[in-house]
Amino acid sequence: MTVLHWFRDDLRLSDNPALNHASQSAKTAYVYILEEDEAASALGGAAQVWLHHSLSALNQQLDGNLLLYKGCAIDILPELMGALDAKMLTMTRRYHQAGVKTDSEIREILAAQGKSASVISGNLLWEPEEITKQDGTPYKVFTPFYRRGCLNAQPPRIPLAAPALDHAPIISHNALPLEALRLLGGADWQTNITKDWNISEKGGHARLQAFAAASSNDGINDYVDGRNFPARTNVSRLSPYLRFGQISAHQAWHEAGKNKSPEDKQLDIFRSELGWREFSYSLLHFNPDMKTNPLQKRFASFGWAEDSEHLKRWQRGQTGYPIVDAAMRELYQTGYMHNRVRMIVGSFLVKNLLLHWHHGEAWFWDCLFDADRANNSAGWQWIAGCGADAAPYFRVFNPVTQGQKFDPDGTYTRRFVPELQDMPNKFLFNPWDAPKDVLRRAGVQLGQNYPQPIVEVKASRQRALDAFADLPKSKI
DNA sequence: TTTTGAGTTGTTCGA
DNA sequence: GTCGAACAACTCAAA
Numbered sequence: 001m002t003v004l005h006w007f008r009d010d011l012r013l014s015d016n017p018a019l020n021h022a023s024q025s026a027k028t029a030y031v032y033i034l035e036e037d038e039a040a041s042a043l044g045g046a047a048q049v050w051l052h053h054s055l056s057a058l059n060q061q062l063d064g065n066l067l068l069y070k071g072c073a074i075d076i077l078p079e080l081m082g083a084l085d086a087k088m089l090t091m092t093r094r095y096h097q098a099g100v101k102t103d104s105e106i107r108e109i110l111a112a113q114g115k116s117a118s119v120i121s122g123n124l125l126w127e128p129e130e131i132t133k134q135d136g137t138p139y140k141v142f143t144p145f146y147r148r149g150c151l152n153a154q155p156p157r158i159p160l161a162a163p164a165l166d167h168a169p170i171i172s173h174n175a176l177p178l179e180a181l182r183l184l185g186g187a188d189w190q191t192n193i194t195k196d197w198n199i200s201e202k203g204g205h206a207r208l209q210a211f212a213a214a215s216s217n218d219g220i221n222d223y224v225d226g227r228n229f230p231a232r233t234n235v236s237r238l239s240p241y242l243r244f245g246q247i248s249a250h251q252a253w254h255e256a257g258k259n260k261s262p263e264d265k266q267l268d269i270f271r272s273e274l275g276w277r278e279f280s281y282s283l284l285h286f287n288p289d290m291k292t293n294p295l296q297k298r299f300a301s302f303g304w305a306e307d308s309e310h311l312k313r314w315q316r317g318q319t320g321y322p323i324v325d326a327a328m329r330e331l332y333q334t335g336y337m338h339n340r341v342r343m344i345v346g347s348f349l350v351k352n353l354l355l356h357w358h359h360g361e362a363w364f365w366d367c368l369f370d371a372d373r374a375n376n377s378a379g380w381q382w383i384a385g386c387g388a389d390a391a392p393y394f395r396v397f398n399p400v401t402q403g404q405k406f407d408p409d410g411t412y413t414r415r416f417v418p419e420l421q422d423m424p425n426k427f428l429f430n431p432w433d434a435p436k437d438v439l440r441r442a443g444v445q446l447g448q449n450y451p452q453p454i455v456e457v458k459a460s461r462q463r464a465l466d467a468f469a470d471l472p473k474s475k476i
Numbered sequence: 477t478t479t480t481g482a483g484t485t486g487t488t489c490g491a
Numbered sequence: 492g493t494c495g496a497a498c499a500a501c502t503c504a505a506a
Binding site: 141269273276339340347397401 | 482483484485486487488
């Protein structure tokens with residue numbers, strides 16, 4: 001008997017409960033479908049590049065047995081199951097509305113043919129319906145969700161070893177070569193952005209181990225403080241691997257805890273970041289329209305500004321605020337952005353420029369390797385203030401102070417804004433305040449080789465505070 | 477049942 | 492320079 005495992009965002013062999021299930025007492029076939037129906041809002045450019053390399057690596061792990069298709073899963077799968085004479089389909093549970101709908105349709109179609117489809121949880125530490133308040137409704141605030149909800153529930157499973165796979169005989173049945181998925185775009189860009197990453201399950205584990213076993217002032221061992229500094233190497237950089245399932249959250253949870261007391265502060269804070277991912281997925285599960293609609297309905301008619309020139313300058317890293325520009329250029333050049341500066345650029349777009357968070361969500365979706373339906377929407381709603389958040393409306397990041405505080409020697413900023421290479425630290429984050437001779441010696445001509453600030457911090461902050469104060473009071 | 481206190485990531489102002 | 496207070500309104504759970 002043959003079982004078909006449909007890989008989606010679980011591109012790994014180890015700790016993959018659905019794949020384990022498939023491999024028990026059966027020969028296994030494997031498929032990935034680049035879904036082109038409404039089940040998958042199209043992947044962004046960076047995520048496509050990541051996916052290309054991921055599929056290539058996974059196919060190697062499967063000895064060349066991964067079947068690739070492009071199109072509509074409910075058309076492709078029943079036919080493929082027939083060609084393979086497969087009696088069962090396995091897949092890892094997903095949480096976005098269109099995907100959930102596709103999966104239940106598949107199940108019905110196969111059931112009508114006397115075949116089965118198993119949707120098996122594997123990508124979250126806790127399933128959304130497990131973590132609710134006493135009254136059964138979902139949490140809306142992170143801390144009680146995580147501390148009271150998650151940490152009092154069943155602890156995350158010990159990761160499973162990769163199963164011994166008995167490949168079904170290859171019946172390719174019109175499968176496509178990887179190149180036919182056309183996931184790679186422009187030549188220079190896509191080779192440059194992948195050079196720092198080993199895009200594979202193995203690469204994910206190497207990253208995780210390096211993070212977990214780092215020396216005392218690196219990786220997890222100085223996570224609490226170090227994670228705030230974009231020039232330092234304390235964040236895990238696991239997000240793209242988690243996004244595509246090349247490592248599981250369970251593997252990250254347990255590997256990070258090796259040789260550490262469960263009460264260890266560094267470990268606790270890192271795990272709580274995994275908790276934020278859980279929270280985002282819970283929000284997506286209970287609010288299927290989270291990508292487009294604000295969680296707080298009072299934001300529905302908020303008076304966002306319209307300014308395509310400002311938006312373009314934000315996207316290109318030409319705002320005249322060095323920390324913002326460094327971060328936006330990091331994103332565009334590398335497909336990644338450090339978490340601290342994600343908050344700074346988000347606050348700048350939504351508060352200082354007063355542009356709709358949709359614009360930020362869409363740009364991150366296109367540019368980030370780790371663009372994740374749950375995290376991206378939840379994160380943008382959080383920074384916009386319309387999401388699930390206990391934080392005050394007046395939290396507006398100051399791009400000058402944030403730069404001085406979290407990139408004090410300018411290492412990060414100068415790396416991505418080389419125009420300011422020779423600007424002294426004192427004026428690096430506010431070059432418009434620098435005396436003329438300082439600018440001249442640094443070779444900076446504002447408005448010529450580095451932009452003047454596109455808005456003024458104090459005035460734009462006040463404009464945002466006024467606009468937010470005008471919101472209807474009730475969050476509901 | 478009601479009250480109380482705290483809540484990822486901040487800034488500014490005035491003492 | 493440092494430090495505490497003020498900047499709302501609502502969620503959630505413990506007292």
